[in-house]
Amino acid sequence: MTNRRNFIKTSAGIVAASMVMPAYSFAPKRQVAANDRIRVGLIGCRNMGWGDLADMLLNPEVECIALCDVDTNILGNRAAELKKSHDRSLQIFHDYRRLLEIKDIDAVIIGSPDHWHCLQFVDACSAGKDVYVEKPIANSIAECEAMTRAAKRYKRIVSVGQQQRSGDHWHSMVKYIKSGMLGRIARADVWGNFRYGALSKAVPNEPVPEGVDYDMWLGPAPLSPFNKQRFHGSWRMFWSYGGGLMTDWGVHLLDMVLWGMNISRMPRRVTAIGGKFAYPENAPETFDTQQVIYELDDFIMTWSHTGGTETGPYGRNYGMAFKGTKGTLVADRENWEVFPEPSGGDNVEKVEPVKEFSDHKERHRHLADFVSCIKSRNPITACTIDHGSLSARYAHLGNIAARTQSMLVYDEDAQMFVNNPEADALLKPNYRSPWQFPVV
Numbered sequence: 026m027t028n029r030r031n032f033i034k035t036s037a038g039i040v041a042a043s044m045v046m047p048a049y050s051f052a053p054k055r056q057v058a059a060n061d062r063i064r065v066g067l068i069g070c071r072n073m074g075w076g077d078l079a080d081m082l083l084n085p086e087v088e089c090i091a092l093c094d095v096d097t098n099i100l101g102n103r104a105a106e107l108k109k110s111h112d113r114s115l116q117i118f119h120d121y122r123r124l125l126e127i128k129d130i131d132a133v134i135i136g137s138p139d140h141w142h143c144l145q146f147v148d149a150c151s152a153g154k155d156v157y158v159e160k161p162i163a164n165s166i167a168e169c170e171a172m173t174r175a176a177k178r179y180k181r182i183v184s185v186g187q188q189q190r191s192g193d194h195w196h197s198m199v200k201y202i203k204s205g206m207l208g209r210i211a212r213a214d215v216w217g218n219f220r221y222g223a224l225s226k227a228v229p230n231e232p233v234p235e236g237v238d239y240d241m242w243l244g245p246a247p248l249s250p251f252n253k254q255r256f257h258g259s260w261r262m263f264w265s266y267g268g269g270l271m272t273d274w275g276v277h278l279l280d281m282v283l284w285g286m287n288i289s290r291m292p293r294r295v296t297a298i299g300g301k302f303a304y305p306e307n308a309p310e311t312f313d314t315q316q317v318i319y320e321l322d323d324f325i326m327t328w329s330h331t332g333g334t335e336t337g338p339y340g341r342n343y344g345m346a347f348k349g350t351k352g353t354l355v356a357d358r359e360n361w362e363v364f365p366e367p368s369g370g371d372n373v374e375k376v377e378p379v380k381e382f383s384d385h386k387e388r389h390r391h392l393a394d395f396v397s398c399i400k401s402r403n404p405i406t407a408c409t410i411d412h413g414s415l416s417a418r419y420a421h422l423g424n425i426a427a428r429t430q431s432m433l434v435y436d437e438d439a440q441m442f443v444n445n446p447e448a449d450a451l452l453k454p455n456y457r458s459p460w461q462f463p464v465v
């Protein structure tokens with residue numbers, strides 16, 4: 026099962042996520058005329074950013090001319106690895122702003138932790154670069170909104186790392202749902218149960234490891250002592266840097282329901298409950314147990330997770346179920362299948378059981394689509410900033426509702442909640458000086 030393969034052990038314990046393995050081989054490329062080349066820079070080289078670069082470099086017109094990371098150890102290793110198969114000069118940086126000053130760079134990949142995405146994205150757009158930004162596009166709703174404005178204001182080609190949008194079986198699933206074969210769909214349930222969502226034990230603070238620019242790792246996030254539990258990989262379980270399972274997996278999975286159901290607006294209301302109920306003594310701040318209900322006009326979507334477990338409905342530890350009057354469609358990254366309702370009552374026209382499997386080539390296709398959109402200047406990438414923003418804002422709504430234990434109504438025009446100052450306070454992070462929330 027892909028979901029089982031998707032875990033790696035690090036010194037910080039078992040951590041997320043749909044992770045890529047560092048050992049990529051960057052095959053030598055065919056020759057492409059100089060003026061057809063796309064020169065790319067990577068910001069955040071350890072895990073997913075590195076995998077994204079590998080997939081982007083499978084396109085012969087792409088070359089990487091700069092890498093940036095705040096951890097010299099990672100930067101050095103990645104530069105050495107890239108140079109083995111890439112015979113051109115490579116510039117390396119600690120500070121992404123220096124990388125953005127390189128005029129020759131056409132596009133950047135942002136593979137840093139979530140709390141950095143917004144600043145790096147807006148700066149990249151204003152520097153005239155096209156951007157592939159990892160998901161969730163940001164660590165707050167206000168940042169998602171600022172990034173959407175920046176992409177449009179600076180007219181950049183943007184793609185978001187929600188690669189399921191390029192998955193063949195996800196496409197056929199959405200087509201099936203839109204065909205109406207399932208009858209009326211009034212509800213979809215989405216879940217993500219992963220061990221890494223709860224299980225790491227707290228460890229003491231330590232001196233900052235040699236070669237790490239920790240102040241630049243924290244960036245706009247609050248000052249806090251170095252702790253490896255909050256660092257590489259496992260930062261996603263702490264509110265200042267990430268949103269736990271709700272945003273880590275939620276954006277991928279909720280996105281499929283929003284796509285399938287043609288939803289482009291925020292929900293009417295959101296309610297949630299969550300807490301560190303199963304493993305209260307463990308390190309993560311984000312919740313190990315959470316249930317969210319999103320209400321739309323004639324449709325309900327639910328999200329649930331139980332970090333620390335790996336079982337779930339329909340024998341799948343993560344996935345989704347679209348409940349139609351004629352049948353239920355269940356999907357994950359492996360396949361989707363339809364369970365017909367027993368015939369009778371209103372359901373005389375019975376649907377047939379169907380099952381379709383993934384070809385697991387979505388990541389290659391997703392990056393190839395980004396390259397092709399850069400060349401054609403087509404802003405409608407496989408996952409636009411609007412797609413990425415919508416699913417990230419849904420995920421953040423779920424966390425805010427759980428953290429405030431309240432029923433939320435979000436006013437999209439005013440960009441605040443109705444009568445809920447406690448929830449409003451979680452819409453936008455207070456950036457640590459000298460970093461400033463970008464004005465777009």
Ligand SMILES: NC(=O)c1ccc[n+]([C@@H]2O[C@H](COP(=O)([O-])OP(=O)(O)OC[C@H]3O[C@@H](n4cnc5c(N)ncnc54)[C@H](O)[C@@H]3O)[C@@H](O)[C@H]2O)c1
Binds near residue numbers: 257
């Ligand atoms: N699309 C997917 O399936 C998928 C899977 C895994 C991760 N992700 C996303 O990719 C992003 C990175 O996650 P990860 O697992 O690779 O995290 P990671 O902690 O393994 O790697 C992040 C890298 O960014 C570097 N970094 C931190 N601050 C930086 C800065 N200011 N400038 C440059 N580099 C900086 C870190 O040193 C580290 O090397 C996250 O947004 C995550 O949600 C997406």
